[in-house]
Structures are given as C-alpha cells and as structure tokens.
Amino acid sequence: MSEYKVLPxxxxxxxxxxxxxxxxxxxxxxxxxxxxxxxxxxAIEYAARKLLSAKVPTIFPGPQVLWKWDEMAxxxxxxxxxxxxxxxxxxxxxxxxxxxYPKIDPAVEINPNHPNLxxxxxxxxxxxxxxxxxxxxxxxxxxxxxxxxxxxxAMCLMAGHEDACISVRDTTDEKIRKLIDAVKKLxxxxxKSQALPFTxxxxxxxxxxE
Amino acid sequence: MxxxxxxxxxxxxxxxxxxxxxxxxxxxxxxxxxxFFFETPGTANFLTGSEVIRExxxxxxxxxxxAYPITPQSEAAALIGELYAxxxxxxxxxxxxxxxxxxxxxxxxxxxxxxxxxxxxxxxMRAFENxxxxxxxxxxxxxxxxxxxxxxxLSIQPDTLELYFLLETGMLIWHAExxxxxxxxxxxxxxxxxxxxxxxxxxxxxxxxFVTHTKDTVMLPPDDVCLPPYDPYKSPVVCMDMxxxxxxxxxxxxxxxxxxxxxxxxxxxxxxxxxxxxxxxxHTISLLDGLIDAENTDRExxxxxxxxxxxxxxxxxxxxxxxxxxxxxxxxxxxxPFPTQEVREATKNAKHIFVPEFNMAGWLAREVQAVxxxxxxxxxxxxxxxxxxxxxxxxxxxxxxxxxxxxxTLASRGS
Amino acid sequence: xxxEKIQICEDLYDIMPPEYQDMVENxxxxxxxxxxxxxxxxxELIEQHSLCAGCPxxxxxxxxxxxxxxPENTVMVGSTGCTSLVFPHVAVHNIHSxxxxxxxxxxxxxxxxxxxxxxxxxDVVVLAGDGATVDIGLDMTMQSWFRGEKFTxxxxxxxxxxxxxxxxxxxxxxxxxxxxxxxxxLFDKVRLPEIAREAGCHYVACLTVSKPQRVEKALRNAIxxxxxxxxxxxxxxxxxxxxxxxxxxxxxxxxxxxxTVGGRFVFKEYMTDAVKDFLADLEAKEKAxxxxxxxxxxx
Numbered sequence: 001m002s003e004y005k006v007l008p009x010x011x012x013x014x015x016x017x018x019x020x021x022x023x024x025x026x027x028x029x030x031x032x033x034x035x036x037x038x039x040x041x042x043a044i045e046y047a048a049r050k051l052l053s054a055k056v057p058t059i060f061p062g063p064q065v066l067w068k069w070d071e072m073a074x075x076x077x078x079x080x081x082x083x084x085x086x087x088x089x090x091x092x093x094x095x096x097x098x099x100x101y102p103k104i105d106p107a108v109e110i111n112p113n114h115p116n117l118x119x120x121x122x123x124x125x126x127x128x129x130x131x132x133x134x135x136x137x138x139x140x141x142x143x144x145x146x147x148x149x150x151x152x153x154a155m156c157l158m159a160g161h162e163d164a165c166i167s168v169r170d171t172t173d174e175k176i177r178k179l180i181d182a183v184k185k186l187x188x189x190x191x192k193s194q195a196l197p198f199t200x201x202x203x204x205x206x207x208x209x210e
Numbered sequence: 211m212x213x214x215x216x217x218x219x220x221x222x223x224x225x226x227x228x229x230x231x232x233x234x235x236x237x238x239x240x241x242x243x244x245x246f247f248f249e250t251p252g253t254a255n256f257l258t259g260s261e262v263i264r265e266x267x268x269x270x271x272x273x274x275x276x277a278y279p280i281t282p283q284s285e286a287a288a289l290i291g292e293l294y295a296x297x298x299x300x301x302x303x304x305x306x307x308x309x310x311x312x313x314x315x316x317x318x319x320x321x322x323x324x325x326x327x328x329x330x331x332x333x334x335m336r337a338f339e340n341x342x343x344x345x346x347x348x349x350x351x352x353x354x355x356x357x358x359x360x361x362x363x364l365s366i367q368p369d370t371l372e373l374y375f376l377l378e379t380g381m382l383i384w385h386a387e388x389x390x391x392x393x394x395x396x397x398x399x400x401x402x403x404x405x406x407x408x409x410x411x412x413x414x415x416x417x418x419x420f421v422t423h424t425k426d427t428v429m430l431p432p433d434d435v436c437l438p439p440y441d442p443y444k445s446p447v448v449c450m451d452m453x454x455x456x457x458x459x460x461x462x463x464x465x466x467x468x469x470x471x472x473x474x475x476x477x478x479x480x481x482x483x484x485x486x487x488x489x490x491x492x493h494t495i496s497l498l499d500g501l502i503d504a505e506n507t508d509r510e511x512x513x514x515x516x517x518x519x520x521x522x523x524x525x526x527x528x529x530x531x532x533x534x535x536x537x538x539x540x541x542x543x544x545x546x547p548f549p550t551q552e553v554r555e556a557t558k559n560a561k562h563i564f565v566p567e568f569n570m571a572g573w574l575a576r577e578v579q580a581v582x583x584x585x586x587x588x589x590x591x592x593x594x595x596x597x598x599x600x601x602x603x604x605x606x607x608x609x610x611x612x613x614x615x616x617x618x619t620l621a622s623r624g625s
Numbered sequence: 626x627x628x629e630k631i632q633i634c635e636d637l638y639d640i641m642p643p644e645y646q647d648m649v650e651n652x653x654x655x656x657x658x659x660x661x662x663x664x665x666x667x668x669e670l671i672e673q674h675s676l677c678a679g680c681p682x683x684x685x686x687x688x689x690x691x692x693x694x695x696p697e698n699t700v701m702v703g704s705t706g707c708t709s710l711v712f713p714h715v716a717v718h719n720i721h722s723x724x725x726x727x728x729x730x731x732x733x734x735x736x737x738x739x740x741x742x743x744x745x746x747x748d749v750v751v752l753a754g755d756g757a758t759v760d761i762g763l764d765m766t767m768q769s770w771f772r773g774e775k776f777t778x779x780x781x782x783x784x785x786x787x788x789x790x791x792x793x794x795x796x797x798x799x800x801x802x803x804x805x806x807x808x809x810x811l812f813d814k815v816r817l818p819e820i821a822r823e824a825g826c827h828y829v830a831c832l833t834v835s836k837p838q839r840v841e842k843a844l845r846n847a848i849x850x851x852x853x854x855x856x857x858x859x860x861x862x863x864x865x866x867x868x869x870x871x872x873x874x875x876x877x878x879x880x881x882x883x884x885t886v887g888g889r890f891v892f893k894e895y896m897t898d899a900v901k902d903f904l905a906d907l908e909a910k911e912k913a914x915x916x917x918x919x920x921x922x923x924x
Binding site: 273274276300301303305306307310311313314315316317318319321322323325339340342346374442448451457458459460461462463464485511569573 | 630631651677689697699700702703710712713715716717718719720721722723729730731733734735736737738739740741742747751758764765768772903
Binding site for chain 2: 014019023025027028063064066095096097098112113114117129133135136138139142143146147160162163166
C-alpha cells in the first residue's frame with residue numbers, strides 16, 4: 001500500500017519512479033488515476049473530463065500507431081484523429097526515439113529524451129501518450145512530471161504506466177472510441193471544451209521543398 | 211489507494227500471439243502458464259541439478275541457447291545442446307568466451323528470440339560488462355548462474371560471492387535452494403522476465419555442486435507441455451528485426467551530452483529500468499507464492515538465508531529443536547527485487563537474526579541490515595568461503611554461542 | 626519488413642515530420658539495383674550526422690547505406706566510436722551494445738533472425754571502427770569468421786582511435802606518432818584483410834572510399850556472398866582528418882594518395898574460387914537484366 005500520489009509536477013530535479021514508491025500497475029479491466037487502482041471506465045471518463053478542461057490538450061501518438069505496421073495501428077490512428085477533432089486537441093507526433101536535442105523543433109514534435117521542451121514550448125497542460133513503446137513513455141512521463149505542470153494520460157498498448165496521472169492498459173481502437181463517447185457524453189451534459197483556439201499543424205514536405 | 215499484490219492470486223498473463231493448445235514441432239502443447247504451473251499434475255523424478263536444467267529448458271520454448279564450458283555448469287550447457295540436436299530449439303552453439311556468449315545472447319534477444327544460457331564463477335566475472343548492458347537495453351535473457359568461487363587461488367567449489375557483484379546490475383536475481391526450486395524458477399523466470407512491464411534479464415542462481423551435481427527428487431510436469439513462446443512485439447522497446455516501427459532506431463542511442471537535458475534523460479533511463487525491476491514483484495508474488503518463504507517467524511531467533519544456506523539452516527533448526535531451542539526461518543527467493551517489506555514484517559518479532567552464508571563478504575547480512583530497524587539484531591554469519599562446506603552444526607554453534615550456551619567446537623572433534 | 630510496411634497511417638500522415646513523409650515516398654527501400662547514384666535523387670536513409678565537416682566516414686556511411694541491396698530487411702550492428710554518433714539517425718534498425726563485441730552480437734542476431742524468419746533473407750551487417758574490429762574486438766571478429774557466420778563485417782579504418790582523441794590502434798601505420806604511441810608506433814599495421822582470408826572469409830575487399838562505385842560493388846559482393854557462403858569482410862579507409870592534421874577539404878586527396886601504387890590502400894580483393902564463379906554469374910545475370918530493362922516496352 002502506498003500513499004504516493006502521481007500528480008502533475010514540477011515535482012523534483014529527479015522525481016522517483018512511481019513504481020519505486022509502491023504504485024503497482026492495474027490488472028485487465030482496471031486503470032490508474034493518480035496512483036489509485038480504479039475500474040477502467042472510470043479512468044476513461046476522467047480522462048475525457050481532463051482533456052476537455054485543458055487549455056492546450058495535446059495527443060502524442062507514438063511509433064506504434066503512427067506507422068502502418070500491424071492491423072491495429074491504422075484503426076487506432078483513425079480513432080485518434082476523430083478524438084482530436086471532437087475535443088478538439090492538438091496532435092503532436094513522437095515519430096521516433098532518437099535523441100534530437102538541441103536540433104528538435106518543439107512546436108511540432110516530441111521526443112522521449114526531452115519531452116519537457118515540447119510541453120514548455122506549447123504550454124501544454126494536459127497530454128495523452130498513445131502507442132509509445134513503454135520504456136520510452138515511462139521515461140517521457142516521468143520527465144514531464146519532474147519538470148512541468150502538465151497532467152499526463154497514458155493510453156498504453158500493453159500493461160499501463162504508473163508514471164502517468166491517468167493510465168489505461170491494453171489500449172485498442174475500441175478504448176479510444178470509448179474515450180470519444182465519454183467526450184461526447186460530457187459535451188451533451190453541457191461540459192464545454194476549454195481549449196484555446198489553434199490550427200492543427202500540418203506538415204507538407206512538398207511545400208517545404210518547393 | 212493502490213492495492214497490494216496478493217499471494218495465492220495465481221493469475222499471470224502470458225503471450226497469446228501463438229494459439230494455446232497448438233502443438234510445436236516436437237508435439238508439445240503450448241500451455242497457459244497458469245495451467246502449466248498450477249493445474250498440470252507432476253510426477254516424481256530423481257535427477258541431478260544439471261538434468262533438472264535440461265528438463266526445464268525442454269519445456270521452455272526457447273529459441274536459442276549459447277554455451278561455454280566452465281565447471282559446474284558445463285554438464286547442463288551440454289545437455290541443452292542435446293535438446294537442440296533433438297529439435298527443441300532453433301539454434302545452439304558454443305561461443306568463444308563468456309563475454310562473447312553474453313553478447314551473442316544479447317544479439318539474439320535484440321532480434322526477438324527467447325534466449326537461455328548458463329555460467330558460473332569466473333565465467334560470470336568474464337561476462338560482466340554485458341549484464342548491466344542487458345538490463346539497460348531491457349533484454350529479457352535468462353542466465354542460470356551456478357555459483358562457484360571467484361578469487362585466486364582457483365576453486366571450482368560453491369561460493370556465492372559472484373552474486374554480490376550481480377546485485378546492482380539491474381537484473382532480476384532469484385536464488386534457488388533446491389533442484390525443485392531450480393526447475394520452477396527457470397520456467398517461471400521466463401514468464402516474469404518477459405512481462406512487457408518488466409522485460410528485464412533474469413539470473414536464476416543456484417549453488418554449484420550442492421544443487422547441480424547432487425541428485426534430488428523433483429516433481430516434473432509431463433514433457434508434452436511447454437510454455438507459450440515469447441512475443442517480441444509485446445516489448446517496451448523496439449525489436450531489432452526490421453518488422454516493427456520506427457525503422458529509424460538505434461538500440462540504444464547515446465543520450466549522454468554535457469547538458470542538463472541529457473543528464474536527465476540518462477538518469478531517468480536508469481530509474482525506468484529499476485522501476486521495471488520493482489514491477490516484477492506483482493508477477494513474482496503470484497507465481498512464486500511470495501518473494502520469501504517464512505516459517506515460525508513469531509520466534510525470537512530467526513535464520514534468514516538464501517540458496518543452500520537455507521537447507522543448512524533448516525537442519526540446524528531441527529538440531530536446536532532437540533535441545534529445546536526454537537528458531538524460525540526466512541528463505542529469500544528473490545534477491546532482486548529485494549523483499550524489503552516482507553523481510554521487515556517477518557523479522558519484526560526476532561531478537562536475534564542469523565544470516566549464514568557461503569561467501570566471505572556477507573552480502574545477504576548487509577542487505578538485511580540495510581532494510582530492518584534495530585539492525586544490531588543481525589548476526590552476520592556464520593560464513594564460509596572458497597567452497598568450504600557450512601555444516602549445520604556450525605550454524606547451531608553460532609546460535610548457541612550467541613545465547614550463552616555451552617558449545618563444543620566442530621573443528622576440535624577431529625575427523 | 627516489406628516496403629509496404631514502412632508506411633505512415635493515413636489519418637496521421639499530415640502531422641508527421643516532413644523528413645518521414647519524404648522517407649516513405651522517396652527512399653529506395655525495395656528498389657531493385659539501388660546504389661550510390663541514388664544519392665541526391667532520392668531520400669537517403671541517413672537523416673543527419675554530427676561528424677566533423679569533411680569527414681570521409683560520413684560519405685562512406687552514405688555510400689554504404691545507399692548500396693545495401695535490401696535495407697528493408699537489413700539489421701546493422703555497430704560499436705562504440707564516431708559511427709555510433711551517426712547510427713541513431715539511420716533508417717535501418719541497428720544495435721550498439723558494448724565496445725568491441727559487435728561480431729558476437731551479430732552472430733546471435735543473425736542466428737535469431739534465421740530462426741524467427743526461416744523463409745526471409747535478413748541481412749546482418751556489422752559496421753565498426755578499427756579499434757573495435759582489430760584491437761578490443763579481434764577475438765570476436767575472428768571467431769565469428771572461424772564459425773562461418775553468414776554476415777558481412779565492415780571496418781571503417783581511420784588508423785587510430787578517433788572518438789577518444791587520436792590514440793594508437795593496431796591498424797595504425799608503423800612509426801606514426803600518436804597519443805599512447807609517444808615515440809611512434811613500434812609495430813606494423815595489422816594485416817587484417819589477409820587474416821580475414823585465412824580465418825574463413827569468403828570475400829575480402831580493402832579500399833578507400835574515393836570511388837563510390839567501387840564501394841557499392843564491394844559491399845554488394847560482400848552481402849550477396851555472405852548470404853550464400855559465409856563471412857565476408859570489407860576494410861574501408863576513412864581517414865580521420867582531424868587527427869592527422871588535414872583540412873576539411875583534404876579527405877579525398879588523402880584517400881587518393883593512400884590508394885596509389887605502393888600506398889597502404891591499393892585496392893585489393895580476395896575471394897575463393899567458388900565465390901569468383903558465383904560473382905561472375907551474378908554479374909552476367911545483372912547485365913542481362915539491364916539489357917532487357919532497356920528494351921522498349923512493346924505490347
């Protein structure tokens with residue numbers, strides 16, 4: 001039993017990993033909210049509420065959902081795009097894991113080795129990781145908790161993340177759709193998105209070249 | 211409130227990319243670990259520890275093994291070669307040194323294979339640079355360490371000093387007491403080490419000769435069942451096979467540069483690998499029935515030990531019982547992660563805690579001293595080294611001395 | 626991985642960095658006959674690097690990546706050194722684990738890939754510096770050759786330890802004054818190409834990277850031979866201009882002078898008779914293919 005709470009930071013120069021503070025991962029059907037084990041649906045609804053309440057809600061899709069390498073990836077990608085439209089939320093990719101500092105453009109990409117740069121630059125107050133390999137998301141989430149005040153949500157394809165404020169495990173496109181439904185339901189109840197106006201950043205390398 | 215992993219809550223999740231119930235080319239049925247470990251009836255076999263390693267690997271669905279001769283693991287490594295010849299694994303070969311062998315295991319694990327190897331004593335030391343690399347790279351390789359002396363002059367006898375060196379590599383370290391433990395730990399070790407939230411190398415250790423070369427009765431499930439194979443895409447890191455994204459991946463890029471951003475990444479990487487070790491508790495508790503076994507911990511005198519020192523402690527307890535001295539026992543199965551809470555709980559009533567060890571350093575005593583309150587209660591010993599045996603009588607002697615009882619020293623008896 | 630798998634999900638395509646959009650559209654994964662001539666015309670697999678300006682290793686790296694016959698099914702293994710500062714930016718899975726163990730890692734890797742993908746040709750290519758290949762890793766380099774492991778070893782030979790600041794290495798020429806060789810190196814440059822030939826390499830080439838078509842040819846030969854026969858070895862002179870006191874623009878001249886008659890890097894190749902026949906066959910086939918490709922499409 002742990003009293004440790006996984007809350008937004010900035011927590012410390014080098015905050016402890018939540019696992020070392022006694023936070024354990026959820027079993028299937030369960031999820032984590034700030035270190036507490038809760039039923040998964042409760043966490044999904046809470047995530048929807050957090051995303052709607054954010055000024056700069058941002059989804060960080062990782063390589064496992066950006067690349068069309070298995071059957072699940074394009075389905076999740078499609079659901080994520082719908083989620084981004086309906087919230088609305090920014091989509092900023094974590095295209096790969098190579099350390100890019102200092103050559104990173106934090107406006108349009110995030111990197112697990114220095115995710116705080118992207119959070120700071122865009123003033124992101126609620127973010128959601130999806131499809132990032134667990135070792136790298138574990139690092140990224142903890143560094144965000146260490147140095148920023150961003151609220152973190154991890155929709156993990158595997159066993160979940162204690163280092164996120166909210167974490168759902170075994171994520172599929174259906175779980176993202178549950179999140180979309182939760183957003184729709186809250187909106188129907190009159191909860192309004194607090195997102196500041198923005199334009200989704202679109203890259204077009206052809207125009208870059210021309 | 212976070213919940214505590216419950217002992218006896220025996221449900222473990224394993225890979226499902228290959229259908230359970232399907233047969234491999236040797237006709238073995240891929241079996242859910244919960245069924246494999248807790249519902250498959252076993253039969254008694256009288257085997258050496260080396261043969262037990264073979265029997266475990268026969269059912270472990272490994273892809274590859276790499277071998278190198280060093281006493282006392284050579285026999286086990288050669289028996290695995292026979293399994294290869296019989297078609298139980300995809301590849302097997304003899305490497306050129308333990309350093310190379312552990313790198314070859316790393317290469318295979320980077321490429322998505324389930325890998326097993328064995329080593330001992332000086333071999334462990336020769337291989338050493340690889341172990342923290344394995345852990346940092348999150349490679350779930352299993353190495354069976356059959357402990358042997360490492361100092362000069364040369365000794366091929368059991369001595370657990372090498373375990374002291376292994377403790378801070380970031381690997382999971384389990385210490386088997388008996389041949390039965392060894393069989394169970396090897397198979398369960400794959401299941402825990404390969405969990406996506408753990409995904410770390412594991413050293414399943416036993417004391418050389420005492421376990422590897424003596425015969426013992428071991429309950430074995432039938433050999434027509436085996437573990438489900440490893441799924442390299444249920445991994446927290448990118449498998450190096452050019453079949454998964456991102457293609458632009460180096461395992462593992464250097465994050466070191468002299469600036470705060472890079473320091474933070476490197477330190478966080480280290481934390482994440484240790485967090486993974488902590489996460490293994492939940493899975494290990496349900497598979498091994500806890501990280502420790504505790505008997506009669508309400509008693510004022512306790513023996514805390516790991517490996518064959520537990521067996522010697524058990525016999526000492528029986529001898530002391532005859533003289534009316536009641537002693538409890540704590541057997542530590544997992545050294546990493548260390549059962550901190552469990553040891554605190556189990557030792558809370560004890561006034562004297564004896565830690566018998568097969569090494570001169572007394573690392574287990576230090577580990578116990580570091581985590582319990584009032585650690586003057588710990589008697590760091592008795593200890594032997596260089597392969598000298600530790601008779602139960604010596605443990606009895608140590609305890610009686612501490613209690614102010616009269617003792618005749620064993621050494622004065624002559625032969 | 627088939628070329629089809631190196632694709633971005635449509636729904637997230639527009640948010641991907643342009644370098645990746647460019648990669649999926651214009652990289653030469655799966656292109657028959659890819660080679661050094663694609664450089665400048667298509668997306669290279671090396672995105673960026675942090676090597677010194679004018680470093681011959683950088684151009685060697687680009688030629689090697691452009692010439693891999695099958696990058697979508699190639700996994701590379703590196704070792705500690707300047708190359709490992711480039712590898713994170715290479716769009717082929719690659720491994721760095723320790724200094725000097727690259728051929729051991731590659732042995733395990735190649736075998737694991739063979740076990741996991743028995744019907745797919747997965748190429749494993751080692752690329753390491755001369756310190757890793759010849760000094761600290763010589764045991765594992767040679768043992769992988771003795772065992773007949775089916776992969777290619779490339780050594781970027783800059784005749785010293787560059788990344789650590791210019792110390793003596795086994796491939797350094799005799800008499801050269803360097804760190805840790807304060808009175809000049811006392812023994813000859815190790816004859817690794819000859820050692821490779823004797824240790825079981827079926828194809829060995831030693832050259833500079835002054836001529837890209839030659840690098841391409843040697844690399845393709847080495848990889849094709851490794852698939853069919855066993856270990857192959859290529860030693861490429863990539864002088865460290867920084868440590869030998871040259872300017873950024875002098876790398877090419879240095880290589881050219883090293884490969885002239887009597888130089889340390891006059892082009893040489895060793896191969897077994899069987900390999901000779903195999904390569905001649907391959908060349909004939911490629912020529913015939915090119916001929917048919919040139920014919921105007923009727924029908």
